[in-house]
Amino acid sequence: MGYAYEIDEHFVHFYGRDSGLWVISSGLTTTEGKSGTIADWITATFGATDVVAGAREVGETVAGVWRPGVFLYDDIRTALATTDSDRHEALQSMRLLLDRLDELFLYVEPGPASLSTYSHKTRELLILACTELENAWTRYMREADAAPAGKDFTTGDYVKLLAPLFLSEFQLTLKAFPGVAPSRPFHGWTAAQPTKSLPWYDGYNQTKHDRKTHFDKATLKNCIDAVAANLVMFSVRFSPYPLYNEGGTISSLFRQLFEIELKDCRRESFYVPLIKFPDNPNLNLIVIDSANQKMVQPWGVKPFSL
Structure with a gap:
């Protein structure tokens, strides 16, 4: 299971599990400089099938509503x-x-x-x-x-x-x-x-x-x-x-x-971390720990509504 988006000069991909609590791991972040479309990239690089568009913005959460993507205690608070x-x-x-x-x-x-x-x-x-x-x-x-x-x-x-x-x-x-x-x-x-x-x-x-x-x-x-x-x-x-x-x-x-x-979860509702690259980032295909490298940005929290 994977979650991907594009930002600035990069494509970004996070690995995740497809069972249990459906953990999304910012410790396994794959990035590469953009070339072509993100659909082409995830298909060629990860063999993606059954692609579903996300229902919320990258880095966005709802107050008091947990979804996979929030794991660490600091994230739970914020x-x-x-x-x-x-x-x-x-x-x-x-x-x-x-x-x-x-x-x-x-x-x-x-x-x-x-x-x-x-x-x-x-x-x-x-x-x-x-x-x-x-x-x-x-x-x-x-x-x-x-x-x-x-x-x-x-x-x-x-x-x-x-x-x-x-x-x-x-x-x-x-x-x-x-x-x-x-x-x-x-x-x-x-x-x-x-x-x-x-x-x-x-x-x-x-x-x-x-x-x-x-x-x-x-x-x-x-x-x-x-x-x-x-x-x-x-x-x-x-x-x-x-x-x-x-x-x-x-x-x-x-x-x-x-x-x-x-069970029967709506993957498009999951929270996907937004990362920010340093100046002069590496454009090669690499796997990084974006959490430990302090690249994950603060969550944008929306109020709960019906």
Whole structure:
């Protein structure tokens, strides 16, 4: 997988992965002086096929919306317009949810036969996870200066976040429990049925308002999906990398329980770093580490909007 553009006298190409988190590596930057078209260059040099035009300017990001291309902690802060304190606060919330889920797994082994299990503990976690999720949704609606259709925000409003946050792309797998199907918590979310098309959220909504009738909706599966949905929202705002690399209990718990990846992703939405060449640059075909050579320019951050 590769990403290319032309600038000044040069063609520029970054190598990337075509699975997992679709990392784009500025440490493997290929450059060459321009000759012909960039389409000819990427075909002749890299054997490019299935070429897709990017949907955003090179070096451009959207505040609070992670896409592949943002990897380093400094980039997470600047490209996503986040702060360390915001990230630490969000990590504490994720730690609590993961702790509660891990505790459930001590008593109920996740598997096809147990996913419909429900109890007061599963109901407690489902309500906690979905309440946390509503807070995350509401934050984005307010950042976009969006007003609710009625008195308060509902899933009819929140579903508008599906496309601009790329929520349906995220998939989480319970690594230690291969019998449990991967969770894509937002896959299939529709404006036509904004609550019912999220079965885990619909279950939360029913059991929260009528425990006696809908206690059985607080299933282990709904808990797993609701926690996964929170991990998706964290990853959108701060990237998935702090979940793996922050250290301490949170990273240990996350790595023990989950693997996160992107599926059916829109490559044209990825963030591609803009580099600046020094005076009298080399026009030969060369591979450089543009990050370590301080050639990568600051990201241009656009505000989030619906």
